Amino acid sequence: MTDYAAPDLPAEILLIEDDPEIRRVLRTTLSLERYNLREASTAMEGMKTIASCQPDAIILDLGLPDKDGIEVIHQVRQWNKLLPILVLSVRSREQDKISALDAGADDFVNKPFAVGELLARLRVADRRSSSILTERMDAIFRIGEIDVDLARRKVTVAGEEVHLTRIEYKLLQILIRHADMVVTHSQLLNEAWGPNHGDQVHYLRVYMLQLRRKLEKDPARPRHLRTEPGIGYRLITEPLAR
């Protein structure tokens, strides 16, 4: 599943979660998917395991008994920017998710989660970390009917060229770089406008609205430029079948 792990050597995933039932379910499912699962039930234990066995990815519960899971993210990111971190959280705790994402988590999955969704997110996070390693970007990025020619900055929808303003294109570019992953408002604002516009999220919303109107068939029911309410946006390259 990864470019850097040899195919016969299963990737090692560390699950830091205090609930034994969730650990059991993931142990069973991930082993079917040929992942090697390591488990930790506290943040401290998790940190120790990360240091000793260097996992290929981390699945992290935010509500741990000894420490806030966000602490773990901060500590991991101090020495490893690439290690994929997927957060398990509860819907309605948007602020926690934003803090986790801004601390450097790659994505989140809401509890209760479908295992398929968790695996898909894990793969995406992993793909991102390996594509950063190789710095490889496809010349033409395809999202459904939308083709983005990254070299020539040309965007076509069903073959028709669409004119995007510089900011619209920049936003699309950022979303493509994080394809299928959530990108928080502050990440987008910082990358598109620079660091001093962090509190002007409504600009971002208006530009995203315009972008949707230019790229989506039915902008009120977007297939690709999805909103994560209270958190940010997610570019879906292929809507997940269920």
Place this chain on the structure above:
Amino acid sequence: MLLRGAHRPRALDYLEAVLVAAICTVVSVAFRKRIDMVNFAMVYLFGVLVVSVRCHRAAAIVNATLSVSAFYYFIVPVHDSFVLEDYTYIITLCAMLAVALVITTLIERVRSQAAAVRDAEIAIQTERMRNSLLSAVSHDIKTPLAAIYGAATSLLEEEDRLNAVNRRELVGGIAAEVERMNRVITNLLKMTRLEAGVHVKKDWYPLEEIVGAAATRFEHAFGGRSVMIKIPPDLPLICVDDVLIEQVFVNLLDNFLKYTPAGTALEIIAGQDDSRIFVVVRDHGGGFSPGDEERVFDKFFRGKTDGERGLGLGLAICRAIVHGHEGTIAAETALDGGAVIRFELPIGGAPPAVGELPESSLA
């Protein structure tokens, strides 16, 4: 209206005591030439009665004392003087005070009884609410639990006798029931949180984005059913809590899927009406039973439906959220029989101009 509410500030009672004594005096002085002494006393006594019924005890005593003083100062000959030679002054004062005390005591007793009755009624209502909550919760949580437990135990115990199809069926049932239970619990938690006080975190949003976020959650569930969203492209931004307003749409879409026949369509139409934005959500199902249009927004109210049951919280949550935004929400049955929910939200001031961040500021 004679009995005042129990929570008037005391200062107002004193003011009323003084005013009533003054009015009695003005009336008496005006008719000084035409009526006799006993009737003057009656006028003041009436004043004392009124104050005793409407005000607290100390104010009634003040009024009685003032009345007796004014009676003797202005009315009893010699006028405009205060003569203490007569013991009738003391007797009148005692009579007035006695009236004031008896009446205020009686009134207080009546009032405390009324309060006790009211408390009892509230207690009964709370109890009734708790019972309906308990029965709703126990039904809506225990039913899926029973299904899950049943499916899981047969998977465990009948492992050898189940073929792949049976197994798939049981596991599919477990997943579906868990989803249902999750919805119930989420709604219950949401209502509890809303009742503890809606914490509204507002910012400027295009309505289209909020509707879109809700609709995409249901993309799979719609299964090809027609859902038309009509939002004018020039609709101004609106100052709301996006997570809460999205919840309103989620609950309305959930109702559409739960309570309307497969294949029927849904329309969501938005527009501007002065300083407000309105949203009309119209389906083509069976609508509301006549007379239910108000009650559908009550907590734990469940309209007559065949089969599908919910906690009766969806629309109650919608109303709590809309009210938390100083908006209004109403339900009606359309001419074709479908359900129509219309809500209005204030835009919330002048939307910020977008375009001040020049694109040339791009790095």
